[in-house]
Every structure is written in structure tokens, then in C-alpha cells.
Amino acid sequence: MKKIVNTDFEVRSSHAMCVNHSELDHSFVSLLKYAVAGIFFGIILVKAQVIAWFRIQEMFRLQSFHMFGIIGSAIAVGALSLFLIKKFNLKTIDGESIQLEEKHFAKGQVYGGLLFGFGWALTGTCPGPLFAQIGTGASVLLVTVLSAIAGTWTFGLLKSRLPH
Amino acid sequence: MLEWIKQPWPWYVAGPLIGLTVPLLLLLGNRTFGISSSLRHICAACMPANIPFFKYDWKKESWNLFFAVGILIGGFIAFNFLSSSAPLTVNPKLVQEMAGYGITSYDGLIPQELFNWPALLTVKGFILMVLGGFLVGFGTRYAGGCTSGHSIMGLSNLQWPSLVATCCFMAGGFIMANLILPFILKL
Numbered sequence: 001m002k003k004i005v006n007t008d009f010e011v012r013s014s015h016a017m018c019v020n021h022s023e024l025d026h027s028f029v030s031l032l033k034y035a036v037a038g039i040f041f042g043i044i045l046v047k048a049q050v051i052a053w054f055r056i057q058e059m060f061r062l063q064s065f066h067m068f069g070i071i072g073s074a075i076a077v078g079a080l081s082l083f084l085i086k087k088f089n090l091k092t093i094d095g096e097s098i099q100l101e102e103k104h105f106a107k108g109q110v111y112g113g114l115l116f117g118f119g120w121a122l123t124g125t126c127p128g129p130l131f132a133q134i135g136t137g138a139s140v141l142l143v144t145v146l147s148a149i150a151g152t153w154t155f156g157l158l159k160s161r162l163p164h
Numbered sequence: 165m166l167e168w169i170k171q172p173w174p175w176y177v178a179g180p181l182i183g184l185t186v187p188l189l190l191l192l193g194n195r196t197f198g199i200s201s202s203l204r205h206i207c208a209a210c211m212p213a214n215i216p217f218f219k220y221d222w223k224k225e226s227w228n229l230f231f232a233v234g235i236l237i238g239g240f241i242a243f244n245f246l247s248s249s250a251p252l253t254v255n256p257k258l259v260q261e262m263a264g265y266g267i268t269s270y271d272g273l274i275p276q277e278l279f280n281w282p283a284l285l286t287v288k289g290f291i292l293m294v295l296g297g298f299l300v301g302f303g304t305r306y307a308g309g310c311t312s313g314h315s316i317m318g319l320s321n322l323q324w325p326s327l328v329a330t331c332c333f334m335a336g337g338f339i340m341a342n343l344i345l346p347f348i349l350k351l
Binding site: 037045052061073081082098115121124132134143145146153154156 | 211257303345
């Protein structure tokens with residue numbers, strides 16, 4: 001069998017969001033808690049109408065404060081939480097110390113950011129709400145997810161030829 | 165209580181709850197909030213095709229897939245058990261603009277008139293659902309994150325590259341919604 005060289009840490013650190021991972025929880029049961037967290041998050045996305053195409057259109061036309069209020073207050077609460085975690089050196093429920101990675105600048109944040117912005121306004125959704133939308137029964141958006149996966153795959157294919 | 169839950173939640177309730185997802189995932193197991201990575205893990209799991217970007221141990225990141233499935237289940241629960249059937253109330257200016265494109269229904273959170281199976285075969289539907297989805301998948305990975313990973317997690321952690329990314333997300337959205345989308349919706 002061909003040996004897979006594990007270079008994911010360095011690859012991930014530049015492109016994916018999740019570089020730190022707990023060493024302790026890899027069993028199915030312990031992963032279920034993330035599904036529960038996802039359920040919590042998905043319910044909020046629907047109840048706050050973040051998944052509504054018209055809400056996103058209002059946001060990009062500056063016709064409603066709703067989405068700006070949600071993103072702004074989420075950042076405020078997230079920042080306060082991280083401040084408290086650092087200040088009191090809080091640990092995970094398994095007792096590990098919490099690590100946060102620095103993000104490094106790359107041109108992709110500009111080019112990719114603009115392209116994602118185009119897609120966000122077209123579909124009225126970003127990756128999280130997309131999963132919630134399918135949960136609400138919008139089956140046609142399975143095609144949008146498949147297309148998003150194809151987009152990610154195409155990025156992986158072209159990565160070395162794109163400016164970074 | 166249930167009646168209150170069934171109403172749409174205001175931003176000052178929903179935003180802070182979304183913000184709490186950041187410490188929740190960290191405390192549960194040192195996980196950094198972010199969803200677009202799940203698309204990459206699906207590529208790595210299903211069709212790595214010998215592309216270096218997809219040659220990593222995606223199983224180590226499978227929490228992200230559990231989280232994504234949870235979001236889908238949460239969407240199902242909220243829609244079927246915690247929602248009222250009242251139509252969406254949106255800014256009258258948007259209603260007026262949309263009426264110009266023949267979009268008049270505000271039932272449900274996703275406009276039926278634009279997002280449906282037959283529309284996939286129209287130019288407009290293809291651009292909205294297929295091209296739009298492709299740009300979401302390509303753009304988020306190129307940018308290294310989406311609204312959750314950069315705008316909420318990254319900005320909460322005071323990372324300036326995430327501010328650059330967020331500004332570009334918004335700029336792209338403003339350009340598309342105001343300058344390009346009107347032509348697409350007229351198709």
C-alpha cells in the first residue's frame with residue numbers, strides 16, 4: 001500500500017480554518033457532540049432568517065440592519081469569549097489547553113474573497129446556511145452544494161497556478 | 165414560550181448566540197469555528213485524485229463534517245417544529261425592485277420562484293444555483309475561510325487578514341447584488 005505522507009498540517013495552516021485538533025476525541029460518540037453544536041447553530045441560522053435569500057439581498061443593498069447586527073454582535077460575543085478564555089487560561093472539557101492559530105495574509109483573501117462575495121450574493125448563502133437550507137427541505141440546493149464541492153475541488157486542482 | 169420561539173428572532177438574540185459557537189467549539193475540543201473546510205474534507209474523502217491539496221488525513225477533521233450534518237438537522241428541526249408560516253417581511257424598496265423582475269412571493273425563506281428544480285435548466289437558474297455554488301466553494305477555499313471562519317472566528321481573534329477577507333466578501337457581494345445581479349434576474 002502506498003504510504004500517505006502527512007503534510008496536512010502545513011498545507012492546512014495556510015488554507016483551512018481548522019489547524020488545531022484535539023488528540024483525544026476521535027471516536028464516533030465523542031464526535032457526536034459536534035453534531036449537537038451544529039444543530040444548535042443550524043436552528044439559530046433558520047430562526048434568525050440568515051438563510052433567507054432576501055435578507056442577504058437587503059444586506060448588500062444596505063436596506064436592513066438585520067444581517068450587520070447579527071454578524072457584528074456575533075463578533076463582539078466571540079471576541080469577548082476569546083478574551084476570557086485567554087485571560088483565565090481556560091481548558092477544553094478534556095483538560096487540553098486551548099490554542100488559537102494566527103492567520104497569515106495571502107492574496108487569496110482578496111481574490112478568493114471577492115469571488116466568494118459574488119457567490120454569496122447570487123446564492124444568498126454561505127456554506128453554513130447552505131446546509132441549513134437543505135434541512136428546511138430545499139432539495140434543489142443539493143445541486144448548489146455539489147457545485148460548491150466542485151468549486152473547492154477545482155481550487156485544489158489549480159492551486160499551484162493561482163497567485164498567492 | 166414556544167410562541168415566542170416561533171417568531172423570527174431579532175438580531176440581538178441571534179447574533180450573540182452565533183458568537184457563542186466560537187467558545188463552544190473551543191471548549192468542546194479545541195476546534196476552530198469554520199464551515200467551508202467541510203467542503204474540502206468531502207473532496208479529500210471522496211475524490212482526492214492525487215491532488216496534493218486533498219492528500220491529508222481528513223478523518224482527523226471529521227468533526228467538521230459532523231458539525232455540518234448537525235447544521236442540516238438543525239435546519240430541519242427549526243423549519244418543521246419551531247417556525248410560523250408568516251411570509252417574510254422585507255424592505256419595501258427591495259419588494260419594488262424584485263417586482264420588476266417578476267418576483268412577488270415571500271412565502272418561505274428561499275424564493276421558490278428562483279430556486280426550484282425546473283429552473284436549473286434555465287440560464288438564470290443555472291447562474292444562481294450552479295455558478296453561484298461554484299463561486300462559494302472556489303472563493304471560500306481560495307480565501308481560506310468563509311463568513312464563519314474569517315468574519316466571525318478570525319475577527320473575534322483580531323486577525324487582520326480576516327478583516328481583509330471580510331471586506332472583500334462584502335465588496336464582492338455589493339458589486340454582484342447591485343451591479344450584476346439586476347441583469348441576471350432580468351434573464
